[in-house]
Amino acid sequence: MTIKLIGFPYSGPTMKVIITLRELGxxxxxxxxxxxxxxxxxxxxxxxxxxxxxxxxFDGDFRIIESRSICxxxxxxxxxxNNNTILIPNDVHKAxxxxxxxxxxxxxxxxxxxxxxxxxxxxxxxxxxxxxxEIIKQGREELIKVLDIYEKLLEGKEYLNGxxxxxxxxxxxxxxxxxxxxxxxxxxxxxxxxxxxxxRLRNREAVKKxxxxxx
Amino acid sequence: MTIKLIGFPYSGPTMKVIITLRELGxxxxxxxxxxxxxxxxxxxxxxxxxxxxxxxxFDGDFRIIESRSICxxxxxxxxxxNNNTILIPNDVHKAxxxxxxxxxxxxxxxxxxxxxxxxxxxxxxxxxxxxxxEIIKQGREELIKVLDIYEKLLEGKEYLNGxxxxxxxxxxxxxxxxxxxxxxxxxxxxxxxxxxxxxRLRNREAVKKxxxxxx
Numbered sequence: 001m002t003i004k005l006i007g008f009p010y011s012g013p014t015m016k017v018i019i020t021l022r023e024l025g026x027x028x029x030x031x032x033x034x035x036x037x038x039x040x041x042x043x044x045x046x047x048x049x050x051x052x053x054x055x056x057x058f059d060g061d062f063r064i065i066e067s068r069s070i071c072x073x074x075x076x077x078x079x080x081x082n083n084n085t086i087l088i089p090n091d092v093h094k095a096x097x098x099x100x101x102x103x104x105x106x107x108x109x110x111x112x113x114x115x116x117x118x119x120x121x122x123x124x125x126x127x128x129x130x131x132x133x134e135i136i137k138q139g140r141e142e143l144i145k146v147l148d149i150y151e152k153l154l155e156g157k158e159y160l161n162g163x164x165x166x167x168x169x170x171x172x173x174x175x176x177x178x179x180x181x182x183x184x185x186x187x188x189x190x191x192x193x194x195x196x197x198x199x200r201l202r203n204r205e206a207v208k209k210x211x212x213x214x215x
Numbered sequence: 216m217t218i219k220l221i222g223f224p225y226s227g228p229t230m231k232v233i234i235t236l237r238e239l240g241x242x243x244x245x246x247x248x249x250x251x252x253x254x255x256x257x258x259x260x261x262x263x264x265x266x267x268x269x270x271x272x273f274d275g276d277f278r279i280i281e282s283r284s285i286c287x288x289x290x291x292x293x294x295x296x297n298n299n300t301i302l303i304p305n306d307v308h309k310a311x312x313x314x315x316x317x318x319x320x321x322x323x324x325x326x327x328x329x330x331x332x333x334x335x336x337x338x339x340x341x342x343x344x345x346x347x348x349e350i351i352k353q354g355r356e357e358l359i360k361v362l363d364i365y366e367k368l369l370e371g372k373e374y375l376n377g378x379x380x381x382x383x384x385x386x387x388x389x390x391x392x393x394x395x396x397x398x399x400x401x402x403x404x405x406x407x408x409x410x411x412x413x414x415r416l417r418n419r420e421a422v423k424k425x426x427x428x429x430x
Contacts (some may be wrong), residue, residue, distance in 0.1 A: 050364045069314035077307045092292045099284035
């Protein structure tokens with residue numbers, strides 16, 4: 001069955017799916033819409049995504065949208081088939097704790113990181129706006145508190161939940177933007193456990209390759 | 216093993232967990248912190264939740280936080296044991312589509328609904344603020360677009376994904392607030408599929424009982 005992914009290579013949610021596909025060793029076709037307008041066409045809304053967003057994944061005839069449900073679906077269906085990478089542990093307690101880190105990302109990590117990304121990467125590139133220094137300041141202050149907690153949570157661990165998982169993948173795309181493009185790398189580098197985690201993460205083949213393809 | 220839940224009975228995330236426990240037929244002990252201040256104490260941050268939030272669940276010695284990871288953990292571990300209720304389908308495609316609706320809730324449904332809940336339920340009760348009519352207006356406008364899409368998605372279905380699932384549970388608490396307390400019931404009632412879905416949902420024993428206990 002052919003896997004087809006529709007998305008933009010610079011989109012964080014699209015990157016999450018691409019990294020997941022690569023980690024699982026799954027070949028796929030990638031389609032990039034010509035522009036944002038395509039997402040609001042009648043055809044796209046009726047046959048791709050009723051909310052007019054990317055990414056959209058087709059696994060043969062099966063269609064699934066929303067990056068988090070796509071990645072979880074891919075792991076549930078394919079992990080351990082083409083290689084040994086396990087992204088959702090089989091043990092119910094370990095899986096629960098991976099979900100806990102997935103929720104940390106959505107609840108605590110992503111909001112301040114996205115403040116920095118939105119202002120310093122996306123504002124000028126896509127929205128024709130100047131960065132708002134007040135939002136950047138807020139984002140940094142919130143992020144510092146979160147990274148202090150992560151520093152403790154990562155003590156003695158290679159990845160968030162010990163072994164590499166979907167939770168690490170979800171943290172990758174926007175961290176890449178903030179760390180590299182938006183130049184706040186010292187927030188990660190000044191915390192040894194966080195620094196080692198991020199270095200381990202960004203040097204994984206699937207992750208590195210995906211970041212290299214951002215236009 | 217004793218299940219112990221720490222939370223507030225009027226909190227949406229706590230209600231999600233209580234409904235899940237009841238749907239699965241799981242007995243549990245419920246503990247309510249004396250006040251918000253407790254969540255920021257050294258003991259709570261060190262032994263309950265490093266982010267200083269509720270709900271927190273203990274399943275014997277196993278501790279898990281964040282309502283979404285708690286509910287998924289409970290379903291994964293206990294569904295089908297005390298009764299026949301299945302909240303995450305075993306079929307990988309059906310489970311993927313349940314996750315898709317879980318993501319719709321977080322991405323599209325919750326943000327406008329929470330605008331209404333925050334202004335019309337929580338602002339005066341907890342934050343000592345007057346409701347902001349501009350946020351309420353925005354919330355309604357956004358919600359109307361989302362409910363129009365839900366009306367199509369619910370065509371011919373009893374619940375979001377056909378059969379009752381974790382996705383329906385996640386939609387329940389804030390809908391209850393907006394529908395009842397905040398008096399926007401016509402947004403649901405004017406769309407027949409949405410109306411039938413919500414009536415089916417709020418009349419489930421586990422859901423009804425949980426709403427009755429809101430102080």
